[in-house]
Amino acid sequence: MTTIRVNGQAEPLAAATVAELLAARGIGPDARAVAVALNGAVVRRGDWPATALNPGDELDIVRPFQGG
Amino acid sequence: MTMNDTLTIGGRSFRSRLFLGTGGYPNQKTMLDALKASGAEVATAAIRRISLEGYGESLIDVLGDRVTLLPNTAGCLTAKEAVLTAQLAREALGLDWVKLEVIGDRELLYPDSEELLKATAELVADGFTVLPYCTDDPVTCRKLADAGAAAVMPLGAPIGSGLGIRNPHAIEVICARSPVPVVLDAGIGTASDAALAMELGCAAVLLNTAVSKARDPVRMAAAMRDAVAAGWNARTAGRIPRRFGAEASSPQLGLIGS
Numbered sequence: 358m359t360t361i362r363v364n365g366q367a368e369p370l371a372a373a374t375v376a377e378l379l380a381a382r383g384i385g386p387d388a389r390a391v392a393v394a395l396n397g398a399v400v401r402r403g404d405w406p407a408t409a410l411n412p413g414d415e416l417d418i419v420r421p422f423q424g425g
Numbered sequence: 426m427t428m429n430d431t432l433t434i435g436g437r438s439f440r441s442r443l444f445l446g447t448g449g450y451p452n453q454k455t456m457l458d459a460l461k462a463s464g465a466e467v468a469t470a471a472i473r474r475i476s477l478e479g480y481g482e483s484l485i486d487v488l489g490d491r492v493t494l495l496p497n498t499a500g501c502l503t504a505k506e507a508v509l510t511a512q513l514a515r516e517a518l519g520l521d522w523v524k525l526e527v528i529g530d531r532e533l534l535y536p537d538s539e540e541l542l543k544a545t546a547e548l549v550a551d552g553f554t555v556l557p558y559c560t561d562d563p564v565t566c567r568k569l570a571d572a573g574a575a576a577v578m579p580l581g582a583p584i585g586s587g588l589g590i591r592n593p594h595a596i597e598v599i600c601a602r603s604p605v606p607v608v609l610d611a612g613i614g615t616a617s618d619a620a621l622a623m624e625l626g627c628a629a630v631l632l633n634t635a636v637s638k639a640r641d642p643v644r645m646a647a648a649m650r651d652a653v654a655a656g657w658n659a660r661t662a663g664r665i666p667r668r669f670g671a672e673a674s675s676p677q678l679g680l681i682g683s
Contacts, residue, residue, distance in 0.1 A: 364474040382475075390485040391475070392517035397505075399512045417474060419513050421484045423456065424471025424499055425446030425584070425633030 361414045370412055376405035378416065391420050430657075432629055434606055435522055435554030435575035437493065439466045442623070443653045444495065444608065445646070446633020453487060455642050460492060463636065463646035468492040469524055471499050472514045485518070495556070497524040502537070504544035511548055522554035524578070524610075524631075534584040538565045542572055549573030558610050561595040563602055570605045577603055578631060581622065582612025585634040589618040593625055600626030616645075616652035623656025624664070 361370045363378070372378035375393055376386065384391055386405065393400045394417040400408050410416070432439045445465040450456035460468060470484055488494065496514035501507035504527060511523040527544055529537030536559050548555045554575045559565050561579040569577050579599055582588035589612060590596055600607045606628035613619050613632040622630045630653050639645035 390483045390517045392472075392513040394509060394513055397509060399509070399516050401516060417513070419472050419510075420475050420517055421470040421494065421496060421514070422473045423447040423450070423484055424473075424497060425448045425469055 359412050361410060361412065361416060363416050364418055370410060370414075372410055374406055374410060375400055375408040375416070378410060379405060379418070382418075384418070391418065393418050432606065434556065434608075434628075437522070437554075439493075439629075441466045441650075441653075442629040442657055443619070443649055444469065444629060444631040445636065445649075446631070447484065447488075448633055449637040450642060456637070457487070457491075459636055459642045459646035460488075461646075462643045462650065464650040466492055467495050469495045469497050469631070469633070470518075472496055472510050472517065494518055494520060495522060495524050496520060497558075498526045498544075499528075501527050502529075502531075502540075503527065504540040504547065507540070507544040508547050508551075511544075511553060512551070515553070521552055522556065522575070523548065525555050525557040536560050536580070538562070538568075541565075542568055545569055545572045545574050556608065561592050561599065563595065563599050566599045566603055566607070570603060574605060576606040576608050576628070578608040578610035580611040581609050581618065582614075584611045586612055587614030587635060588612055589614050590621055590625070593621065596622065596627065597625045613649075616648040619649050619652040620656035620659070623653055624660050626660060629653075 359370050360367045396415050432442050441464045443463055443465045444467040445463045446469045498507040498510040501510055507527045515521055527537050527540040528534055541557050545555050545557050556576045556578055557569050557574050558578045566577040581590040608629045608631050609622035609627045610631040613635045619630045636642050636645045
């Protein structure tokens with residue numbers, strides 16, 4: 358398997374690390390108010406570059422939205 | 426007489442006792458104007474997946490430093506989901522407090538007390554200041570406080586229903602017995618509901634739809650600001666006892682014709 362799920366949607370695994378995948382989406386290391394979970398656990402911002410992605414991983418990228 | 430008008434929850438202090446939600450406004454400008462008119466110092470925010478297309482303007486860019494955000498775990502159905510959402514919120518916003526929502530019924534949006542208690546205990550152990558959205562049940566509220574919740578936030582009526590406070594007695598009992606501040610959350614329809622919450626002894630009111638879906642959200646936000654302040658003042662001043670009969674407020678002597 359060479360796919361991962363990003364925010365619930367399957368896609369080809371084309372990045373080696375969390376930081377690479379985020380950068381491809383325009384989310385740099387200084388992006389405000391973004392957080393990431395890999396397989397149900399938060400990946401701290403400082404750990405984005407060193408966190409490798411593997412086939413079958415589930416990644417969630419979130420941020421605050423309007424809500425009550 | 427001295428009167429402490431400052432609201433303190435989990436070490437954070439506020440002058441305003443109104444927390445305003447940021448969801449469902451007709452547009453962004455109206456939301457910002459309503460926030461300003463409400464005088465609220467705390468505004469809630471949801472934590473959601475970003476769109477896969479890219480990264481646009483964030484709520485935090487829009488709000489800037491106008492208010493303190495209170496992230497929620499709206500929509501979570503299990504303690505596990507809610508705990509992860511709270512941890513993501515902390516990472517995203519650098520805030521260790523959370524409006525904890527664990528919903529047990531997608532239609533009623535009623536809290537699942539069992540999962541809520543579990544999530545509260547886990548998040549407290551993880552260093553969070555937890556403000557659980559809960560049922561208007563004194564026992565559940567006490568258990569949440571025992572588990573370390575910094576406040577309890579019982580519902581007045583279902584979220585977005587605008588039905589007001591369906592069980593004022595329960596809210597009054599919760600307020601009288603709670604060791605932590607009580608924030609009336611959900612169900613507020615109009616200003617008198619917010620005033621009643623404060624008169625019953627609540628420390629604050631959290632509302633969203635009553636303002637965001639009003640015909641004039643900015644004016645309703647101002648009405649809620651005034652209602653919360655009026656209710657707080659009335660509660661603090663102490664209402665007169667209810668009497669069965671009349672008691673004249675004019676002198677009984679010196680009547681003409683007597």
